[in-house]
Amino acid sequence: MSSKRILHVTSELVPYFNENPISSGVYNLAKQMFAQGNDVRIFMPRFGMINERRFQLHEVIRLSGMNLIINDLDQPLVIKVASLPGERMQVYFIENQEYFKRKAIYHDNSNQWFEDNDERSVFFTKGVLETIKKLNWVPDIIHIHGWMASFLPIYLRTIYANDAFFNDIKIITSVYNHGDGGLFSENLKDILEFDNIDTSKLQFLTDNSYTSIIKQAMNDSDSIVKGEEVLLDELEDLFNKLDTPKFGFVQDENVENIYQDTNEINIQE
Numbered sequence: 001m002s003s004k005r006i007l008h009v010t011s012e013l014v015p016y017f018n019e020n021p022i023s024s025g026v027y028n029l030a031k032q033m034f035a036q037g038n039d040v041r042i043f044m045p046r047f048g049m050i051n052e053r054r055f056q057l058h059e060v061i062r063l064s065g066m067n068l069i070i071n072d073l074d075q076p077l078v079i080k081v082a083s084l085p086g087e088r089m090q091v092y093f094i095e096n097q098e099y100f101k102r103k104a105i106y107h108d109n110s111n112q113w114f115e116d117n118d119e120r121s122v123f124f125t126k127g128v129l130e131t132i133k134k135l136n137w138v139p140d141i142i143h144i145h146g147w148m149a150s151f152l153p154i155y156l157r158t159i160y161a162n163d164a165f166f167n168d169i170k171i172i173t174s175v176y177n178h179g180d181g182g183l184f185s186e187n188l189k190d191i192l193e194f195d196n197i198d199t200s201k202l203q204f205l206t207d208n209s210y211t212s213i214i215k216q217a218m219n220d221s222d223s224i225v226k227g228e229e230v231l232l233d234e235l236e237d238l239f240n241k242l243d244t245p246k247f248g249f250v251q252d253e254n255v256e257n258i259y260q261d262t263n264e265i266n267i268q269e
Helices: 021-035 117-135 152-157 188-194 210-219 233-241 252-263
Strands: 005-010 039-045 066-070 073-083 090-095 141-145 170-175 223-226
Touching: 005 021, 005 117, 021 039, 021 141, 021 252, 039 117, 066 117, 073 117, 090 117, 117 152, 117 188, 141 152, 141 252, 152 170, 152 210, 170 210, 170 252, 210 233, 223 252
Parallel strands: 005 039, 005 141, 039 090, 141 170, 170 223
Antiparallel strands: 066 073, 073 090
């Protein structure tokens, strides 16, 4: 396979998180493709529990300083970067005091999902897309992992659809069970519609559950991958029904095929 530019967008990654299907899955995929000579980069939120000194994060001044409008709120974007420990692969961190500084990741102290997780996810999505534009680094493939990254296909297929910068990018979604039972706020559709997204055309956004966003991402992707051997029934059902090219739970020997086969797919209209 010729060298590719591959961007992983995730909420979790080893060693910044403990090992789990998402954090380990991203790490293993990225490391293997990087070792084969591909230009691989990773974006994730800079959560408050990530130790900047330990992992040697530093701010990228030329990329920071943008402000993103989220549901009529003006939010500053700061970009920090580090090299993945033991590797020369770059990890970019999306930082915002309002959304990511808190020490808890997804839930409050009473184990309730944060009410602004929808805003956090949209900020993360827009932050990633605007930052790669500012970098002038056009990935061949964007590979997303987890519900927090699952807004990205929606935005690429709608408000960024006519942006020439993103014309030839293919999208892969790895599907995980993370987020089962989670609910976004009742303002989810308002947040998307503020960005001029016609939510009536998002056929899988039937409620404000996290799984509905994952389903929409699956539908809007060029290929989908099982991030876990056994998926929730509703995700498994959709995985089987979609005509989208699909890959089962990734084994080491077929990782390259995911990116080769996806790169050869014609862009969805």
